[in-house]
Amino acid sequence: MKKILILAANPSNASKLRLDQEVREIEAGLQRCKYREQFQIISKWAVRPDTLRQALLDHEPQIVHFCGHGSGVEGLALENQSGQMQLVSTSSLAGLFALFKGKIDCVVLNACYGEIQAEAIYEHVGCVIGMKQTIGDNAAIEFAKGFYDGLGAGRTLDDAFHFGCNAIDLEAIPESSTPIIKSKSSHHLNNQNLNYPNVSQSLTGEPDTNQKLNKIEINNQESASISRDILLESPPIDLDIQNPINTLVAAKFPLENPEGQVPLNSPFYVERPPNESDCYETILQSAALIRIKAPRQLGKTSLMSRVLHHAKSRGYQTVSLNFQSADAEFLGSLDGFLQWFCASIADSLNLADRLDEYWRGILGSKNKCTRYFERYLFAEINSPIALGLDEVDQVFKHPEIASDFFGLLRAWHERAKNEVEWQKLALIIVHSKEVYIPLNINQSPFNVGVPIELPDLNREQVQDLIQRHGLNFTDSQVEQLINLVDGHPYLLRMALYQIARGRITLERLIEIAPTEEGPYSDHLRRHLLNLQEDEELLAAFKRVVGTYKPVDVGTTAAFKLRSMGLVKLRGNEVMPLCNLYRQYFGDRLN
Structure with missing residues (x-):
């Protein structure tokens, strides 16, 4: 039997989370799963640093699930003796899990900004799940439901992770890219005593008429045995989708018109560490x-x-x-x-x-x-x-x-x-x-x-943004897009939004982007008007777009042009930020 230790902390001086609902959903999901007899849930509330250590020693769990607040580099938020927040550092958590190396199969940090702790704990645990940014209550609960539904159906930890992400998607919550997994391999929980069926048998589609009703033991302060006869049938999914080049595939999130600031809950905000x-x-x-x-x-x-x-x-x-x-x-x-x-x-x-x-x-x-x-x-x-x-x-x-x-x-x-x-x-x-x-x-x-x-987005971040828009670009197409607009977040999002909406192809975008017909016309015209208000700056930028080599236009002009976002620095010299600017202003200023 596998033990799942749920650790909940909701300090009195922090925003209130619905942790009780998260725990209830996990328990209910495992009660109705096919292999419920294989799991035992142990819940600990108002967890303090000392009770965290004691719970790991007392119960020797294979899965540790933390739900509560995270604080990025500052660590996880537990409680002190008076019920207020006490941050536990990343290094301290990693050191604690190092003492249980080989005994814990998986750690789930269902808290905001848990990716930093996940990276550190991953050195000592084979599978760690965290959140790369803030995650809302609803998304956290849905992830937990999907994850443990998958585990209870006999899926691997990696599969269960994707069931969790998909559960967020199915509820139309735009946070399914927030969870991240650090896993050394796609594996079942490391216990030979778990009687998961052979995969080939699960593909026959025939029900097991000899399936016995089993029990999952729930320990929530005190244990109680509950029997249910609801089985979760979840055959493995084989995705083999061929997407033609430059075509739209199913978007992961509802598309957003790229204007103004990116909303807090938007899946299209790309973090730029650190x-x-x-x-x-x-x-x-x-x-x-x-x-x-x-x-x-x-x-x-x-x-x-x-x-x-x-x-x-x-x-x-x-x-x-x-x-x-x-x-x-x-x-x-x-x-x-x-x-x-x-x-x-x-x-x-x-x-x-x-x-x-x-x-x-x-x-x-x-x-x-x-x-x-x-x-x-x-x-x-x-x-x-x-x-x-x-x-x-x-x-x-x-x-x-x-x-x-x-x-x-x-x-x-x-x-x-x-x-x-x-x-x-x-x-x-x-x-x-x-x-x-x-x-x-x-x-x-x-x-x-x-x-x-704030730097421009790098290639990896650009590729991530492309995928979030539900687009399937080849390496060559990614290179063409970066060559056009560099890593400029707004210019990238505008291009991807238009393409994802089916309004234009990448090839057509590249053709009309530096013209008044293109989607960037308002953006480019605003820059042109600003330049025309300063004759010296206009003359300096005219020199920049007139050559393919970096140009020394003087300190003041260089920093003004950089402040406008029109150039990038190359030592003491500057060059156009991207080919879109070189082509448009090269034509307009000459």
Whole structure:
């Protein structure tokens, strides 16, 4: 008999998960499975580090299933003596499972961001399943149901993993690519006592009339024996599908029009390690300041949203403030701007603005703004606050505001290093352009904190994105697509969306992409208009697209063009980001 040890932890200071339902679904699935007599379930709740160790020693399970919260590089979230969160590091978990090497067949980490722990534990366990990003309650439950349905039907661990992913798909939940498996081979559980039938016998399609009703023993605090006569018949599936070149196959997820930020639950968001894990780790530290810089449409806002979501799952209050939403009337003076800034944050926190109370006296605007945070926002909000400032480029256009405002952010960051009150504030600053406004090096927030620069997608990530759109590309076609748009996330998604919708073929896309007829016409025209507003920059870019060799256009022009996302750097020289830009602008500028 195989023992499945379920470890559940749902700390009181973390968002509540439906772990009881997950455990019930696992139990119910195994109660009705064909080989239910082969499994024993043992459930442990409110797991602490010491009870984790003791449970492994006492029960000697072959499968360990953790359900609860994960925190990426910080580890798994267990509970302490008072029921609050206690993070257990990845190295500690790996070290614990090393002590059970050869005794545990499989570890399932059904928690957000469990991939990092899965990698470490995999050194000591033959099969480990984790989640590469956040996973919703419904998806986690469906995965568990499908996984144990597969195991209970006598399938291999690898097969059971795919049943779990498919269970998410069948419920139309766009998270079936979130689970990942680390497996040394496609194998059954390592126990000669399991009486799984020969595969050839299961293909006959004839029912086993001698099948006996069996029992699965469920231990949930105390054991109880339950008999059911429902059998899961699940013959092996042989997929042998031939897809013609450049044709649409069944899409794994509902398609999304690639505009604006990528939604939190979108299967089309591609992580670019280690950026996400670095941000998730940093945002929870005291005096946190993260600076995300990248050209337009490379995923800055999408990353910021995920960092704020991560902070929220750890008990933070979160505010996302886009400076494009500031009316022109508030950008005329520092005082008006800071009042808008404070009122906007208070509104996001569901507080009255109370500016009339805190904006009195002869103190300057920066002092009033600081007092507003100290005496009002921090006093009203007991938890830490993660503040995301998006599109701060808008402030660069107003030097009379910019130097004082950014100096204020830097001052708050410095105070947070020593003053507990200011450690409640975590900052994320998002911008596209290089900072050309004159800022004192000691008063700028752009040379402190953790800098994050978003790279283009690499070939492996491009191939993954193609598959998520349900497309079957040859290596040659992948190369053609990358040659056209490089690894630019927006340009890639636009191409794949159009092809997956059946609106165009890759060959036709390559033909019309650099023209006004193509799907990129609005994107390209916007860049052209921006270039035409700066004659020097226009002349510099004209030189870049006029040759196939990298060009030295000077530091200022190079960084401005890179900030616009039109070029990539090659040492001190630049070249067009992709052939799409070379062809379109080569034609328009000449």
